[in-house]
Amino acid sequence: MATSDKDMLVQFLLRMGDNSLILGHRVSEWCGHAPVLEEDIALANTALDLIGQTQFWLGYAAEVMDGDKTADDVAFLRDVWNFRNILLVELPNGDFGQTLMRQFLFDAYQSILLPRLSKSSDPRVAEIAEKASKECAYHVERSADTVVGLGDGTEESHARMQAALDRLWPYVGEMFASDDIDAAMAAAGIAPDPASLRSEYDALVGKVMAEATLTIPQSDFAHKGGRSGKTHTEHLGHLLTQMQWLQRAYPGASW
Amino acid sequence: MAATRLSGGVVVTDGQRPTEGGGEAPSRRGGRGLPGVPPGETLRPSTDTIWTWLDAVPDPEIPVISLTDLGIIRDVAYEGDTLIVTVTPTYSGCPATSIINLDIETALRGHGIEQLELRRQLSPAWTTDWMTQSGRDKLEAYGIAPPQPAGGPEKCPHCGSQAVEKMSQFGSTPCKAQWRCTACLEPFDYFKCI
Numbered sequence: 001m002a003t004s005d006k007d008m009l010v011q012f013l014l015r016m017g018d019n020s021l022i023l024g025h026r027v028s029e030w031c032g033h034a035p036v037l038e039e040d041i042a043l044a045n046t047a048l049d050l051i052g053q054t055q056f057w058l059g060y061a062a063e064v065m066d067g068d069k070t071a072d073d074v075a076f077l078r079d080v081w082n083f084r085n086i087l088l089v090e091l092p093n094g095d096f097g098q099t100l101m102r103q104f105l106f107d108a109y110q111s112i113l114l115p116r117l118s119k120s121s122d123p124r125v126a127e128i129a130e131k132a133s134k135e136c137a138y139h140v141e142r143s144a145d146t147v148v149g150l151g152d153g154t155e156e157s158h159a160r161m162q163a164a165l166d167r168l169w170p171y172v173g174e175m176f177a178s179d180d181i182d183a184a185m186a187a188a189g190i191a192p193d194p195a196s197l198r199s200e201y202d203a204l205v206g207k208v209m210a211e212a213t214l215t216i217p218q219s220d221f222a223h224k225g226g227r228s229g230k231t232h233t234e235h236l237g238h239l240l241t242q243m244q245w246l247q248r249a250y251p252g253a254s255w
Numbered sequence: 256m257a258a259t260r261l262s263g264g265v266v267v268t269d270g271q272r273p274t275e276g277g278g279e280a281p282s283r284r285g286g287r288g289l290p291g292v293p294p295g296e297t298l299r300p301s302t303d304t305i306w307t308w309l310d311a312v313p314d315p316e317i318p319v320i321s322l323t324d325l326g327i328i329r330d331v332a333y334e335g336d337t338l339i340v341t342v343t344p345t346y347s348g349c350p351a352t353s354i355i356n357l358d359i360e361t362a363l364r365g366h367g368i369e370q371l372e373l374r375r376q377l378s379p380a381w382t383t384d385w386m387t388q389s390g391r392d393k394l395e396a397y398g399i400a401p402p403q404p405a406g407g408p409e410k411c412p413h414c415g416s417q418a419v420e421k422m423s424q425f426g427s428t429p430c431k432a433q434w435r436c437t438a439c440l441e442p443f444d445y446f447k448c449i
């Protein structure tokens with residue numbers, strides 16, 4: 001593999017791994033705080049699946065990089081500007097409704113992307129995606145059900161879910177904003193061009209929002225910069241101070 | 256629960272990486288030997304024997320079933336003198352995965368296996384279809400409804416009523432969901448079908 005091809009693959013793997021790592025961390029912040037015990041357990045389990053998937057994506061990224069890095073090094077020893085997650089997943093949780101709305105908007109994307117990746121020309125990408133895809137199918141079933149339940153619920157829950165959708169919708173566009181890394185992945189048959197997933201995504205999200213009696217905002221303005229690493233929100237740095245604290249304070253600590 | 260450390264304790268190699276060695280030299284070792292095997296005899300237990308030993312290793316989270324009942328041991332084979340045990344995870348983030356690897360290692364070393372390598376295999380992804388019938392029976396007797404293709408439990412594991420309803424898609428471990436019987440009113444775990 002030529003060096004530039006390798007760099008491109010690493011960037012792609014970081015995008016996959018950082019999305020699940022940062023969202024997994026965010027969702028884990030609910031542990032012990034969710035409105036009811038069943039939801040607390042469900043959120044913790046979702047976070048666990050995401051962190052597990054992170055281990056595979058970043059583990060593979062670490063192998064492709066030169067040197068003897070591990071998934072832990074990649075997760076805990078990079079600074080904000082080296083993260084490649086979309087901005088959506090680093091946003092603070094907000095209320096329970098906003099957390100579940102974000103989860104659905106992300107799960108819907110993954111539920112379309114992962115089955116394609118399971119046919120990747122790269123066998124490692126394919127096997128990770130195959131595993132993650134089964135978990136994602138379970139996640140999207142629950143997040144879609146919850147969005148419908150709360151959207152088409154009480155006046156209060158409906159208003160909160162509409163506010164969550166209005167707040168998060170400007171972060172959806174970034175998932176489909178292709179660049180040269182996506183073009184290289186598509187040309188190598190490793191991953192589909194994300195722009196090609198948009199119509200399927202809009203159909204799925206449109207169907208669920210209609211059922212949830214929620215209105216998708218008209219504007220297609222999109223905040224970007226996370227996938228490319230150009231601009232993260234101020235929130236990511238704060239998240240990392242917590243997530244990386246142990247490795248920063250006690251380098252190399254393990255148990 | 257926050258991601259403080261991603262990897263577990265036992266060193267596991269990846270199933271897709273090429274392996275070293277692999278010659279078929281006869282397996283003879285002196286020294287400590289296996290229980291009941293005189294020194295100098297062939298010290299390589301058959302893979303059938305290894306499977307029998309693994310049958311006795313309980314799942315750390317649901318100890319009524321074994322790792323082989325669960326269907327996560329995908330292969331047992333020798334590469335040269337090294338015993339290779341291939342294991343697939345149930346869920347990506349299942350915290351029991353590293354304990355399972357440790358338990359396999361402890362059990363096999365306890366039977367005198369010295370050259371051992373655990374290999375992780377992700378594909379084909381684990382499915383509850385690989386659970387044995389005896390595993391399903393043991394789950395039910397323990398009070399956990401076994402996985403069903405229909406996506407929900409067939410009946411209450413306590414009273415056998417088919418009047419059951421879902422409480423939550425998730426449960427006390429990644430592999431379970433919470434259900435409730437509307438006849439005897441008992442809540443119960445359902446082993447998720449994936």
Ligand SMILES: [Zn+2]
Pocket residue numbers: 411412413414415416436437438439440441
């Ligand atoms: Zn009952």
